[in-house]
Amino acid sequence: xxxxxxxxxxxxxxxxxxxxxxxxxxxxxxxxxxxxxxxxxxxxxxxxxxxxxxxxxxxxxxxxxxxxxxxxxxxxxxxxxxxxxxxxxxxx
Amino acid sequence: xxxxxxxxxxxxxxxxxxxxxxxxxxxxxxxxxxxxxxxxxxxxxxxxxxxxxxxxxxxxxxxxxxxxxxxxxxxxxxxxxxxxxxxxxxxx
DNA sequence: TAAAAATACTCCATAGGTATTTTAT
DNA sequence: ATAAAATACCTATGGAGTATTTTTA
Numbered sequence: 740x741x742x743x744x745x746x747x748x749x750x751x752x753x754x755x756x757x758x759x760x761x762x763x764x765x766x767x768x769x770x771x772x773x774x775x776x777x778x779x780x781x782x783x784x785x786x787x788x789x790x791x792x793x794x795x796x797x798x799x800x801x802x803x804x805x806x807x808x809x810x811x812x813x814x815x816x817x818x819x820x821x822x823x824x825x826x827x828x829x830x831x
Numbered sequence: 832x833x834x835x836x837x838x839x840x841x842x843x844x845x846x847x848x849x850x851x852x853x854x855x856x857x858x859x860x861x862x863x864x865x866x867x868x869x870x871x872x873x874x875x876x877x878x879x880x881x882x883x884x885x886x887x888x889x890x891x892x893x894x895x896x897x898x899x900x901x902x903x904x905x906x907x908x909x910x911x912x913x914x915x916x917x918x919x920x921x922x923x
Numbered sequence: 924t925a926a927a928a929a930t931a932c933t934c935c936a937t938a939g940g941t942a943t944t945t946t947a948t
Numbered sequence: 949a950t951a952a953a954a955t956a957c958c959t960a961t962g963g964a965g966t967a968t969t970t971t972t973a
Contacts, residue, residue, distance in 0.1 A: 740910055741923055742834055743938095758952060770939050772953060777937095781922060782913045789953055791947040799913075806909045813905055817898045818832055821874045821891075830873060831833055835963095850927060862964050864928060869962095881928055883972040 742814055743831035744778045745807045747771055748786060752804050756793045834906055835923035836870045837899045839863055840878060844896050848885045 750760040751771065758768045779786055786800035796804070818829070842852040843863065850860045871878055878892035888896070910921070 740906075740921075756952070766938095767940060768953070769941085769955080772955090774938080776954090777922075781920075784913060789946095792952065794953090803909075803913055806912065810902070810905045810909050813902045814832075814834075817895075817902050820898065821876060821895055829832075830869075848927070859965060860928070861930080861966085864930090866963080868929090881971095883928085884926065886928090 740778060740781060741831055742811065744774055745811050746831070747774050748778065748804060749808055749811060751775065751787065751794065752796060752800075832870060832873060833923055834903065836866050837903050838923070839866050840870065840896060841900060841903060843867065843879065843886065844888060844892075849881075 747760065747764065747766070750763055751757055754760045754763060757771050757775075760766075761768045761771050764771070775786065782803075784799040784803065785797050786803055788795040788797060822829070839852065839856065839858070842855055843849055846852045846855060849863050849867075852858075853860045853863050856863070867878065874895075876891040876895065877889050878895055880887040880889060914921070
């Protein structure tokens with residue numbers, strides 16, 4: 740479970756679609772698909788039910804995302820506080 | 832800045848040495864050395880002053896670690912809550 | 924002079940891409 | 949027929965290791 744996977748899940752949740760999330764994140768849909776599946780396998784839960792158009796968040800997914808958003812928010816606060824405003828890119 | 836790098840920094844802080852931290856983390860000292868240097872480069876701060884025997888934490892390092900511990904604690908809480916108790920290993 | 928960290932490589936696992944197929948309407 | 953996700957495959961990056969050098973108390 741990486742911060743990046745958490746960010747991916749949050750963005751998919753917010754956009755309601757893997758492909759829309761991909762546009763926001765500048766990541767292809769298959770890459771998101773694999774990243775989220777890997778996370779679901781690791782945790783042993785299903786976060787999203789994949790539908791023909793978009794997705795439905797499971798109950799476990801809702802609960803996960805609630806906590807994940809808080810972790811991500813804190814992570815971002817830490818990062819923003821210390822990030823170098825020079826050239827090096829944000830690596831998760 | 833990954834959760835793994837955060838964990839590495841916390842363990843180095845707690846043990847006072849890269850090599851001791853390596854034993855705890857089951858990671859070699861050179862791997863820790865590079866991981867922490869990469870993080871310091873990314874953030875543009877020095878976290879540890881490397882000494883002949885062990886390390887000294889800088890002021891920026893102290894401040895970073897204070898916040899980092901909180902992020903890590905929350906991350907761990909999330910992970911413990913949802914982790915599969917089956918076979919798949921913890922990936923940061 | 925011994926310990927701890929840095930440096931220099933090598934290797935491999937995996938994150939991400941492209942192309943394509945599947946699925947459900 | 950279309951739009952979205954899954955699958956298959958390939959590639960390249962970087963995370964981790966081993967071996968070695970550097971540093972300074």
